[in-house]
Amino acid sequence: MKAFNLQLRFLVPLVVVLTAAAYFALPLMDSLTLRWFARDMNMRGNLMANTLSESIAAALEDPKGRKLQQLFNRAVEDERMVAMGWCSPTGELLTRTASYPRELSCDDADRLASETEPRLRLPGGPVHVSAHPVTAESGPVGQLVLLHDLSFIERRSLDTRRYLIALLAGVGIVIALVTMAVAQLSWRGWVSGTRALLRGEGLVRPLGGGAPELAPVAAELRARLRDLEDEYRRYQGHEAEWDAPRLQSLLRSQLRGDQVIVVSNREPYIHEKGKDGRVFVRRPASGLVTAVEPVMRACSGTWIAHGSGTADRKAVDRHDRVALPPGHEEYQLRRVWLSPEEEQGYYYGFANEGMWPLCHVAHVRPVFRESDWLYYKTVNQRFADAVVAEARSEDPVVLVQDYHFALLPAMVRRRLPRATILTFWHIPWPNPESFGICPWRQEILEGLLGSTIMGFHTRFHCKNFIEAVDRYLEARIEHEHSTISYKGEQTFIESYPISIEWPTRDSVSEWASPAECRRQVCELHDIPGHHRIAVGVDRFDYTKGILERLHAVERLLEKHPEWRGKFTFVQVAAPTRAALEEYQAFQQRIEQVTRRINERFSAGGREVVRLLAQHHEHEQVNRLYRAADVCLVTSLHDGMNLVCKEFVAARDDEQGVLVLSRFAGAARDMPEALIVNPYHVEEVADAIHRSLTMPPAEQRERMANLRSTVREFNVYRWAGKMLTDAARWRLRERISERVQRHGAPEEERNAANM
Ligand code: G6P
Numbered sequence: 001m002k003a004f005n006l007q008l009r010f011l012v013p014l015v016v017v018l019t020a021a022a023y024f025a026l027p028l029m030d031s032l033t034l035r036w037f038a039r040d041m042n043m044r045g046n047l048m049a050n051t052l053s054e055s056i057a058a059a060l061e062d063p064k065g066r067k068l069q070q071l072f073n074r075a076v077e078d079e080r081m082v083a084m085g086w087c088s089p090t091g092e093l094l095t096r097t098a099s100y101p102r103e104l105s106c107d108d109a110d111r112l113a114s115e116t117e118p119r120l121r122l123p124g125g126p127v128h129v130s131a132h133p134v135t136a137e138s139g140p141v142g143q144l145v146l147l148h149d150l151s152f153i154e155r156r157s158l159d160t161r162r163y164l165i166a167l168l169a170g171v172g173i174v175i176a177l178v179t180m181a182v183a184q185l186s187w188r189g190w191v192s193g194t195r196a197l198l199r200g201e202g203l204v205r206p207l208g209g210g211a212p213e214l215a216p217v218a219a220e221l222r223a224r225l226r227d228l229e230d231e232y233r234r235y236q237g238h239e240a241e242w243d244a245p246r247l248q249s250l251l252r253s254q255l256r257g258d259q260v261i262v263v264s265n266r267e268p269y270i271h272e273k274g275k276d277g278r279v280f281v282r283r284p285a286s287g288l289v290t291a292v293e294p295v296m297r298a299c300s301g302t303w304i305a306h307g308s309g310t311a312d313r314k315a316v317d318r319h320d321r322v323a324l325p326p327g328h329e330e331y332q333l334r335r336v337w338l339s340p341e342e343e344q345g346y347y348y349g350f351a352n353e354g355m356w357p358l359c360h361v362a363h364v365r366p367v368f369r370e371s372d373w374l375y376y377k378t379v380n381q382r383f384a385d386a387v388v389a390e391a392r393s394e395d396p397v398v399l400v401q402d403y404h405f406a407l408l409p410a411m412v413r414r415r416l417p418r419a420t421i422l423t424f425w426h427i428p429w430p431n432p433e434s435f436g437i438c439p440w441r442q443e444i445l446e447g448l449l450g451s452t453i454m455g456f457h458t459r460f461h462c463k464n465f466i467e468a469v470d471r472y473l474e475a476r477i478e479h480e481h482s483t484i485s486y487k488g489e490q491t492f493i494e495s496y497p498i499s500i501e502w503p504t505r506d507s508v509s510e511w512a513s514p515a516e517c518r519r520q521v522c523e524l525h526d527i528p529g530h531h532r533i534a535v536g537v538d539r540f541d542y543t544k545g546i547l548e549r550l551h552a553v554e555r556l557l558e559k560h561p562e563w564r565g566k567f568t569f570v571q572v573a574a575p576t577r578a579a580l581e582e583y584q585a586f587q588q589r590i591e592q593v594t595r596r597i598n599e600r601f602s603a604g605g606r607e608v609v610r611l612l613a614q615h616h617e618h619e620q621v622n623r624l625y626r627a628a629d630v631c632l633v634t635s636l637h638d639g640m641n642l643v644c645k646e647f648v649a650a651r652d653d654e655q656g657v658l659v660l661s662r663f664a665g666a667a668r669d670m671p672e673a674l675i676v677n678p679y680h681v682e683e684v685a686d687a688i689h690r691s692l693t694m695p696p697a698e699q700r701e702r703m704a705n706l707r708s709t710v711r712e713f714n715v716y717r718w719a720g721k722m723l724t725d726a727a728r729w730r731l732r733e734r735i736s737e738r739v740q741r742h743g744a745p746e747e748e749r750n751a752a753n754m
Pocket of ligand 1: 265284285286288289402403426427539576577
């Protein structure tokens with residue numbers, strides 16, 4: 001259609017020009033032809049006069065003039081000759097044929113004949129008038145007046161006009177057709193060229209193989225399209241974005257509303273007794289809780305966890321249940337009670353002195369005690385019993401969380417063989433050699449293989465797990481399908497990178513602006529307004545690289561003295577596992593190094609490092625993120641790390657720089673951060689300097705991309721992918737059960753074998 005319009009724009013002026021040409025050319029052509037004919041007529045008249053002169057001289061001898069009359073009558077039988085007249089030398093009309101007009105006197109005829117267009121219109125049509133003196137031997141005898149027929153000229157002119165118009169129309173049509181063909185071809189060329197551009201071929205080779213001059217245009221167009229696409233993705237969100245309603249509809253449709261039970265050690269809300277005796281609710285610092293809680297709200301299921309708060313028993317009903325979140329009551333928390341010995345052996349001992357350092361290769365020796373192992377087994381059984389007790393059907397969906405429950409999947413499988421058990425390992429899985437340190441490695445692996453699906457953050461951890469099973473168990477591994485068959489049961493090993501809940505518009509609208517957050521943070525911590533601020537937010541854990549971070553800050557101030565008196569580093573370190581010696585020693589070490597740095601570099605009585613070793617609520621942390629110029633995440637080893645994702649989610653102003661350890665699982669999906677090796681102090685110091693001097697445009701570019709990734713790969717997607725796989729697995733199980741029981745139609749048998 002566009003091509004047609006373009007052609008019309010060209011053809012209409014062409015038609016106008018051709019019509020104007022015909023309009024002006026035709027009269028000109030008529031007058032030219034008339035002149036040519038007039039000359040011919042005159043010559044013909046002369047010829048006739050000469051031929052007839054003798055006959056006329058003879059006829060004049062007849063005094064009655066009859067002979068002359070007869071001669072003239074014969075002569076006008078010629079179809080081109082209309083009339084003839086004879087004028088005496090004195091100008092008197094003596095003889096004329098019948099058709100000669102009476103009113104045409106000899107003088108008039110003489111005058112007319114001397115004009116350039118000697119024409120006269122008679123009733124029969126136009127005539128040409130010519131006058132020819134006739135001379136005899138005796139001298140001039142008179143003048144012959146001839147009236148030639150001109151009507152044939154009019155007929156010819158009409159024919160010529162028709163031919164000319166037909167010719168111009170023909171030329172017009174040919175030009176139009178040629179133009180249309182050329183336009184079509186070039187339009188197609190443009191269309192295919194543009195398509196090639198959109199496919200990205202324009203940048204690789206010249207358009208259409210032969211228009212190198214279009215390459216810069218191609219590059220420009222591609223860049224613009226990319227910008228538009230980015231903007232669209234950023235501001236409109238991903239088309240198939242995962243959110244709570246989508247997860248709920250997945251549960252209703254694919255899992256037919258089946259019961260979902262979550263098992264974790266840490267509970268999502270802790271009831272504590274305050275100093276004044278009043279009960280208050282606390283949210284623990286735990287990446288696991290941050291991620292699983294929104295999923296649980298969407299699932300309305302049951303969450304089984306250790307009741308560790310001082311007022312937890314007060315908050316539950318007689319079945320040890322409490323509806324959460326406080327005031328909203330979207331799911332049930334079933335609390336499991338542990339004695340101090342059990343907590344010491346299972347949680348502090350086996351889980352956090354054994355498994356935690358075993359899986360995080362962070363140069364802290366794992367400690368494995370027989371007594372801890374026994375408690376670990378007892379507590380796993382206690383939680384497995386709780387799962388069975390909470391199950392309302394024989395095939396609930398059980399989501400087992402983390403390294404505290406490596407034995408639980410097989411324990412639940414024994415009691416509920418039809419349950420779908422998804423175990424997610426929130427921390428790294430080490431290589432088989434490191435894992436081999438664990439004296440109960442075989443039992444741990446067997447326990448985990450009770451799961452239907454075993455999930456890790458990254459493919460790398462999946463690979464390590466499969467290799468460990470290969471090394472320590474007699475199992476059949478199908479690498480192609482990523483499944484392990486052990487004692488007749490199959491487990492699917494898959495990576496599901498965990499994430500956070502993307503903040504809703506409503507929650508964002510309640511946030512103070514970054515400038516206001518900055519003002520509040522500066523005021524709260526007595527930081528001068530002109531200081532650049534870096535933040536770190538972690539549990540006080542040796543795997544988080546807090547020490548390495550402090551060394552990097554120290555090195556920055558050595559290398560770049562210009563930052564002294566202009567830079568403050570705020571480190572939030574939430575107390576964790578403080579009963580363990582390793583953690584106490586670590587905390588002391590950090591406090592000591594902080595003191596040293598502050599002694600070296602503090603200016604005007606203000607500390608350059610602010611160590612805030614206390615629990616911070618989400619709102620406080622969010623304010624810190626929004627106030628910061630840089631966020632430092634320098635874990636020595638981390639399954640995923642959600643602090644970096646929270647920082648990105650907090651920066652709707654698209655400012656701020658993320659410095660991220662390459663040993664955190666998140667580094668794989670967040671390449672726009674400044675990726676560092678936390679053990680390389682110099683590199684981290686340089687990255688901080690680079691962040692502090694990064695132009696706002698570059699910050700925006702990086703942050704916008706990070707935000708788009710985290711928004712799309714949010715926690716609902718994490719849960720959604722796992723539950724979709726679980727639903728597929730359940731369908732497969734149902735079909736294969738039916739096949740075994742009754743035999744089934746062929747397509748069901750095929751589905752069961754997929
Ligand atoms: C890590 C673990 C979680 C744990 C969290 C906090 O993120 O993967 O399972 O809840 O640390 O540790 P804590 O021992 O206080 O629960």
